[in-house]
Amino acid sequence: MGHPAGLRRFTLLLALALLSALSLSAQPESGWTWKDREGKVRSRADLDGILAAHKRWLETEHKSGTRADLSRADLLIADLSGVELTAADLHGASIVFADLSGATLVDADLTGASLVETKLNGANLSYAELKEANLYGTDLAGVVFEPNSLPDVRAIATAKGLDQMTYRRFPDALARLRKQFQDNGFSQQGRSVTFALNKVQSQSEWNLCRAGSEWRDCLSAGFRTVFFEWTCRYGMDPGRALRLLLVFWLLFAFAYAAFMVMPGPSGIYLVVRKQLRRGEVVQGIQIRAWRMSKAKGWKRPWLKIRHYGQMARAATFFSLMTAFNIGFREINVGQWLRMLTTREYSLKAVKWARPVAGIQSLLSVYLMAMWVLSYFGRPFD
Numbered sequence: 001m002g003h004p005a006g007l008r009r010f011t012l013l014l015a016l017a018l019l020s021a022l023s024l025s026a027q028p029e030s031g032w033t034w035k036d037r038e039g040k041v042r043s044r045a046d047l048d049g050i051l052a053a054h055k056r057w058l059e060t061e062h063k064s065g066t067r068a069d070l071s072r073a074d075l076l077i078a079d080l081s082g083v084e085l086t087a088a089d090l091h092g093a094s095i096v097f098a099d100l101s102g103a104t105l106v107d108a109d110l111t112g113a114s115l116v117e118t119k120l121n122g123a124n125l126s127y128a129e130l131k132e133a134n135l136y137g138t139d140l141a142g143v144v145f146e147p148n149s150l151p152d153v154r155a156i157a158t159a160k161g162l163d164q165m166t167y168r169r170f171p172d173a174l175a176r177l178r179k180q181f182q183d184n185g186f187s188q189q190g191r192s193v194t195f196a197l198n199k200v201q202s203q204s205e206w207n208l209c210r211a212g213s214e215w216r217d218c219l220s221a222g223f224r225t226v227f228f229e230w231t232c233r234y235g236m237d238p239g240r241a242l243r244l245l246l247v248f249w250l251l252f253a254f255a256y257a258a259f260m261v262m263p264g265p266s267g268i269y270l271v272v273r274k275q276l277r278r279g280e281v282v283q284g285i286q287i288r289a290w291r292m293s294k295a296k297g298w299k300r301p302w303l304k305i306r307h308y309g310q311m312a313r314a315a316t317f318f319s320l321m322t323a324f325n326i327g328f329r330e331i332n333v334g335q336w337l338r339m340l341t342t343r344e345y346s347l348k349a350v351k352w353a354r355p356v357a358g359i360q361s362l363l364s365v366y367l368m369a370m371w372v373l374s375y376f377g378r379p380f381d
Contacts, residue, residue, distance in 0.1 A: 031043070031044055032044050032077070032078075032079075034047060034073060034074055034075050034076070034078060035073065035074040036070075036073050037069075037070075037071055037072040037073055047075075047078070050066075050068050050069075050070070051068060051083055051084070051085075052065075053065040053066040053068070054066065054067060054068035054084070054085070054088060055084050058084065058086055058087070067087065067088065067089065068085065068088040068089065069088075069089045070088060070089060070090050070093050071089045071090065071091050071092050071093060071109075072091075072092040072093060072094075073090075073093045073094070074093075074094045075093060075094065075095045075098055076094065076095075076096050076097060076098070077096075077097045077098060078095060078098040078099070079098070079099045080095075080098060080099060080100045080103055081099045081100065081101045081102055081103065081119070082101070082102040082103060083100075083103050083104070084103075084104050085103055085104055085105050085108050086104050086105070086106040086107055086108065087106070087107040087108060088105070088108045088109070089108075089109050090105075090108055090109055090110050090113050091109045091110065091111040091112055091113060091129070092111070092112045092113060093110075093113045093114070094113075094114045095113060095114065095115050095118055096114055096115070096116045096117065096118065097116070097117050097118065098115075098118045098119070099118070099119045100115075100118055100119060100120050100123055101119045101120065101121045101122050101123065101139075102121075102122040102123060103120075103123045103124075104123070104124050105123055105124060105125050105128050106124055106125075106126045106127055106128065107126070107127040107128065108125075108128045108129070109128075109129045110128055110129055110130050110133045111129045111130075111131050111132060111133065111149075112131070112132045112133060113133045113134070114133075114134045115133060115134060115135050115136075115138050116134055116135075116136045116137060116138070117136070117137040117138065118135075118138050118139070119138075119139045120135075120138050120139055120140055120143055121139045121140065121141040121142050121143065121161060122141075122142040122143065123142075123143050123144070124143075124144040125143055125144060125145055125146065125147050126144055126146040126147070126168070127146065127147065127148055128147040128148065129147065129148055129149050130147045130148075130149055130150055130151045131149040131150070131151065132151065132152065132155075133151040133155065134151070134155045135151055135155055135156045135159045136155060136158050136159075137158055137159065137160065138156075138159045138160070139159075139160045139161050140159050140160065140161045140162060140164070140165055141160065141161030141164040141165075142161070142164055142165070142166065143161070143165050143166070144166055144167060144168055145165045145166070145167060145173055145174055145177070146167050146168065146169065146170050146173050147173055150173065150176060150177055150180065153180050153181060153184045153186065156177070157181070157186050157189055162189055162192035162193055162196065163192040163193075163195045163196050163199075163233075163236060164196065165193070165196045166196065166199075166200050167200060171197055171200070174193055174196060174197050175197065177193055178190050178193040178194060178197070178381070181193060182378075188236075190378075191235050191236040191378075192236055194234055194235055194236065194378070194380050194381055195233050195234045195235070195236040198224070198228070198229075198234040198380055199229070199234070201224075202221055202224045202225055202229065205217045205218075205220050205221035205224070206221045206225075208221075209221055227366075228380065230244075231244065231366075231367060231370045232370050232371070232374045234380040235373075235374040235378060235379060235380045238370075238371050238374040238375035239371070239375075241367040241368070241370045241371035241374070242367070242371050244367055245323060245364055245367045245368065245371075248323070248360060248363055248364065248367075249316075249319050249320060249323050249364075250316075250319075252319045252322065252323075252356065252357075252360045253312075253315045253316045253318075253319035254315070255356055256268055256314075256315040256318055256319055256349075256353065256356075256357075257311060257312060257315040259352070259353045259356075260287050260288055260311050260314075260315065261288075264351070265286070265350060265351050266350060266351035266352040266353050267286050267287065267288070267349075267350060267351070267353050268286070268287050268314065268315065268318050268347055268348070268349055268350075268353060269284040269285060269286050269287065269347070269348045269349075269350050270284070270285045270286075270287055270314075270347060271284050271346045271347070271348050272285070284348065284350075286350075287311065287314050287347075314347065317347070318347040318349075318357075319360065321347065322349075322357045322360045322361050322364070323360060323361070323364040324364065325361045325364075
């Protein structure tokens with residue numbers, strides 16, 4: 001019987017940690033060491049010399065220096081942050097638990113390289129070769145993701161920071177990665193890449209807006225940010241729409257409670273129907289804070305707590321009914337909520353409370369629609 005995926009991951013990480021500890025314990029006092037493609041132990045100074053020669057090779061347009069050949073090298077826990085590795089040969093290299101944050105890997109050959117738990121945040125992977133590379137647990141936040149080839153879907157599905165990847169010119173690599181995730185059942189990873197693509201487009205519009213471009217860019221950027229990113233993060237977090245719906249329910253409940261305390265005809269009215277001899281009479285009673293000047297002694301605080309509790313309940317219930325004031329033919333959620341009460345009555349907003357209730361109803365309908373669309377579909381692909 002196979003081990004669960006979580007146990008396999010834990011076993012892999014434990015083995016890598018033990019390997020790292022053994023590697024460190026076996027190192028000489030001179031410092032960190034690594035192994036080249038032939039298994040020969042090399043020093044940090046050797047690696048710095050290779051990187052310096054590679055930098056000269058790039059600066060002189062291949063006339064001086066030497067291209068970095070680190071293929072099949074063992075660079076366990078290497079600190080390569082910010083290094084220039086453009087067009088370097090890293091195919092088959094083992095760069096496990098290393099730090100490549102901010103590194104330039106443009107046109108680098110990473111075919112078959114092992115980048116398990118490596119920090120790649122902020123690195124540039126434009127035109128890099130990632131075929132058969134292992135990015136298990138790799139940090140890809142801020143990575144410029146424009147490689148020529150993609151790794152296997154399982155080798156990158158556990159990578160961190162997928163939603164924070166970016167591109168500078170060509171979005172096709174991210175689009176292909178998203179389709180690869182979707183076709184193989186990695187729906188959440190696909191949603192994360194969708195967020196990354198839309199985030200870059202929105203940021204581009206904000207940059208044009210700040211540069212003094214046409215007002216349409218500002219309007220488009222603001223619309224996308226408020227209605228799509230804040231509500232569900234372009235479909236990556238459908239549950240955010242429901243959480244916002246809950247927050248608005250409570251905030252508007254406070255607003256309705258304020259109408260009950262403030263003077264004037266604006267507020268929430270209790271509408272009841274009474275059967276009299278002359279027929280049915282509809283009566284509207286404004287829900288207001290009750291003056292308890294006649295209450296004395298120990299009854300006063302108890303009655304005060306009870307009265308304001310009833311006000312809070314009315315404001316909360318009215319806010320809930322307004323939030324779910326959604327009806328279609330026989331389906332009416334607001335009507336169903338009213339049927340939960342023991343008495344037959346309804347609550348109605350009057351004067352200035354009415355447009356407030358209308359705004360809440362519109363916001364709630366939109367948030368519900370965004371949750372349904374983003375949870376059951378892919379509207380931002």
